[in-house]
Amino acid sequence: MSRSGSPQKGRDGGARTPVQILDSAERLVQQRGFNAFSYADIASELALTKASLHYHFAGKAELGEALIARYALRFERALTEIDASVGHAGEKLSAYAGLYATVLEGERMCLCGMLAAEYQTLPEAMRNAVVRFFDANEAWLERVLQHGRRDGTLHFRGSAREAARLIVSGLEGAMLVARTYGDVARFQAAAHRLLENVARAPA
Amino acid sequence: MSRSGSPQKGRDGGARTPVQILDSAERLVQQRGFNAFSYADIASELALTKASLHYHFAGKAELGEALIARYALRFERALTEIDASVGHAGEKLSAYAGLYATVLEGERMCLCGMLAAEYQTLPEAMRNAVVRFFDANEAWLERVLQHGRRDGTLHFRGSAREAARLIVSGLEGAMLVARTYGDVARFQAAAHRLLENVARAPA
């Protein structure tokens, strides 16, 4: 992670190998789970040795933390992008569901949805990071729902917070189940219906 | 599993040890995942040796299959019980959600929800059994929803099948997320709202 004179830099000046490690580990965790992948899996995929991986990430726990941090940051940026480019609240919700669909198309689970299943086996720091991810998603959705309600483009009952929670957990569950059927369309149908039922545009 | 002259029988004549093994393994899988528990965990819990476990269940795959079979059977019986004892469709849906809540109270995930996360690492027979579990739940819910629609006690849009799928995946996701917060109330709120939105009683 140092910025000193070492080879193999990407265009942004960051070292390339750590990124490749994160990419490989991320895919493995999303597809197989944190407890079902090993340093050896990454090493063979990148044609490195296990010892080299430990140079970049001291242990599996640290690798896991870096994984969630990067994933959460990427998600956060995607939400900012939706805020900037998409029109009214209903469209923002659809774009949000689209993020999940893209993940599922790679036959992956949401990283934090997968880690939620393995929650009880995770190191403390990873647990906290998973919860923060859900909190951030919920907060963003709550804001979108509140705006939609205020400007009259969305109608729903109860608090925006509860609706936001239902959307997060509904989409996570739809991914979880749809993946066992290898059927992205099943997710799409559930997501569409979920949004339609939770927060609908006035007729 | 034989019925011949051996010690330690339960009142139904079935051997006791296999049941204890299944109980222990079930709890471990629901809390930690199929890839995060070992024969050694069960052995220490039951004060047996790993070798003894292999006598009852040849391998982890066979144990996993037996686990899902028993869980699915128990769920099926619970659904039959709901059919027999509960009144109209809306109440049946609430009772159905109550089954999930009970599981979550033990800080457990739904067995098949957990296995769905680990799906890509499971032996073929276990994969098929997980899908059959979801199919059975969906079929029961579809039937309840259709009855409710016909007798006018439930209103919802689109097909009963799609609504059933949304309920299954919504409840699975609500469990998954609520468990990371250690908060059964969060599940209850999401479940209530999900049912209210997906299939509501006419005003």
Place this chain on the structure above:
DNA sequence: GTCTATACAGCGATAGAC
């Protein structure tokens, strides 16, 4: 920053005595 070599614990599984 990557390597070879290795330590050491844990895994699922089996053989064979009792």
Place this chain on the structure above:
DNA sequence: GTCTATCGCTGTATAGAC
């Protein structure tokens, strides 16, 4: 039906050369 003993393999992690 349970035990002891052990096998072969894989897991994470470390030491030290290059």
